[in-house]
């Protein structure tokens with residue numbers, strides 16, 4: 001605990017959003033960064049609780065509160081306050097393979113469990129995490145970690161979404177030779193094609209994939225298992241196969257047929273927009289459109305934010 005009175009002295013200050021009128025005109029990231037001084041103050045709000053519920057991932061009535069990764073939150077909050085980014089990074093990477101993703105798009109169950117929130121506002125754990133990993137990349141601390149010894153075992157990972165990437169990273173660090181097979185053009189799965197660019201810039205994913213390649217993971221893109229390569233062929237080539245294929249099938253709404261003009265499933269709509277952005281192609285044009293969004297969760301809100309950026313005149317969201 002860097003500063004014993006930090007939680008009394010400083011209020012919560014989240015990373016500010018870019019001004020509305022600027023951010024709705026583009027797909028650039030939503031958040032602005034804060035000064036190092038502000039970040040240290042935010043880290044100083046952490047009380048280094050005797051029982052840090054933020055990192056405990058306790059199940060209450062079938063739901064989890066606290067970080068499911070058991071991130072060592074009070075430890076790295078202290079290191080931020082002390083200005084030790086390298087130490088903070090070391091503690092962060094103990095439990096989290098990709099903090100640059102979770103620091104942007106995780107719903108921050110840690111903050112819901114933070115004891116500071118009992119009588120005030122929780123520590124900005126989410127923003128602190130992003131600060132550590134982005135500072136580490138900026139300062140050249142994120143160097144390829146190549147395993148000292150290779151096991152000689154070959155593993156195929158089917159799917160380059162979040163679970164496939166995390167598994168490939170873990171297996172590679174244990175010395176196995178990992179090849180990730182992905183049917184899409186780019187790795188990332190829902191990170192790449194489901195979450196809009198303003199919440200997770202696609203360069204962040206590409207930066208991580210390049211690092212994994214330097215660490216020895218190979219990627220075969222545009223390769224669909226069952227179409228381009230059979231499961232039996234994989235069994236001949238690899239010692240083990242992990243299926244991390246995701247869940248692509250949408251849940252239909254009763255009464256809406258798939259082919260009604262103007263009706264689209266959320267992920268199809270979001271991924272079509274991202275694909276065009278990535279390719280530099282013209283974006284879908286929603287000017288003159290009144291858009292109705294069914295669902296008000298994260299995905300529904302991503303559709304809302306995307307439709308606004310595509311110029312729609314009106315949105316009705318049903319929840």
Ligand code: SF4
Nearest residue numbers: 046047049054114115
């Ligand atoms: S619960 Fe909140 S105040 Fe306590 S250690 Fe975790 S982040 Fe810090």
